[in-house]
Amino acid sequence: MTASTVTEQPKFTEQPLLEVRDFQVELITDAGIIRAVDSVSFSIHRGETVTIIGESGSGKSTTAMGILRLLPEDLAVLSGTVLIDGVDVTADPKAIDKVRGKTLALIPQDPMTALSPVHSIGSQLFEAIRIAGAASAKDKGALQARAVRLLEQVHIPTPEKQLKKYPHQLSGGMLQRVLIAIALASEPQLLVADEPTSALDVTVQGGILDLLLELQEQRGIGILMITHDLGVARLISDRIHVMKDGSFVESGDVQQIVDHPATEYTRALLAAVPVLGPWDETPAATTLTTTGASHD
């Protein structure tokens, strides 16, 4: 269900969108220095979805935030190599500005808190469009047209009306779609999705995952998915890295890991998800079978 034609191209001829080598994050806390991420290496090519899965505190979100350089500069020490579309963002702290709002975009964990509450949806979307350079600030008509098109692409009804609204007036599912639209403003090649559905109602989770897959098929975007939910991981990933205490304990093809987990930890993660089989009759199964984007 995830294999698009893009992922079947030979991968070794092109430069990966994201290449992470021996990446380490050390957090300075009152209790001393904690190595939250310990020598992880992976890469993501065009059209691929790579998932980092792990329990709370395993370091999966810290990995994502570290790659994006969104951890507090004075409290997090990064080392190793992170190449985003060929730009090394660990060596030079300023280098991240070349990819932020351009090749790289973040889909946040909790859409309800991810937009400024006192600014309208439209103003925050317009800003992203201006940063992407897709329309000049003076050309209001072009800005508006581009914003409406982006909201249409994430299947938001009556986009013109939504632009005037404020975050508190939209549901979580709608806000996540708005955030995906904002992320798409710059035509990014790499999306980092940090538990994009965990704060959402189960009935809308499937719709958001469907949308991400649809955009990936259309545009060949690479996705780094962070989740604790093996159901989500299984649905959308090409490859999975299972993370525990800051390092990968198991890596590989999604089906292989689900079918033959090598470690007790992965088995425990699998056991924590009640719905993996397609014919499982537990009610929550509906969230993982993605029966359409119209849930929300």
Add this chain to the structure above:
Amino acid sequence: MTNYILKRLGQGLLTVFLTVSTVFVLIRMAPGDPAVSYAGPLATTEQLDAVREQFGLNKPVLEQYWIFLQQLFTGNLGQSYSFQAPAMQVVAERMPYTLTLATASILLTAVVAIPLGVWMSRRPDTGKELGVNVLTIAGQSMPDFWTGIMLLTGFAVLVPIFPASGFATWGGLVLPTITIAILQIALISRMVRREMTANFAAPYLTVARSRGVKNSVLTWRYAMGNSAIPVFTALGTRFAAMLNGVVVVEVVFAWPGVGSLIVRALETRDYPLIQATVLLTALLAVGVQLVIDLAYPLLDPRVRLGKAATA
């Protein structure tokens, strides 16, 4: 919206009414006799009785209160004992001076405290920030009469740049304004820093940063936009408080405002004057508070639009 305004207006008027009524009772419970203040220490019992008769102070308190209520609704609170003029008029003449001082102080506070707070929030735990932090604690701890006297000694006596008292020239406004603003700047700048720091750590700011929004925009548009409501409220509340007369500072600088007026009114037990001062300043304070309440919807769409139904 109209309902909201009417409700706030009603609450405001009730506040004013309760305030003046409380003051009416309290000044009559306090020791001291207006007749003695007016007729002097050598007056005979007959003279004192005559004065009480003249001011209506020999009537029962309830009857005095009834007269006061009637005066309240006609807007004429009687003659000031010591000024021999309508009390409301005496206060009204002083009001512009206090308004000028309060406005100048709150403007200076806003202009200094907001950038200072933002500056501190962007440089947490640096030596400079710590230095400014200590200064703001000092500013918060210095009593205003002391600050005022120090500024007087420094800039009116030793280096006579500014006049020492009164409001004959605009230069006279400088020292009292600074005296009041020092404390307010210390309080407001620390508040701005606290609000900004909280907003810098908010998820929406991290997400905005992730899409390449520049630091200056993150600071002023995002963090400040979201800090504006509590900061604006604090500035407004302080302003309203200053309208009640910045008593100590007005006395130190012989400022001809309501603050120094009420000191004199209290010393002479000038009941009509005390009541007029309290009435006018309470009305003004409630008015300012109403303006703040009405400005909320402009600053915060959550108040303006309410919790709308979700999609």
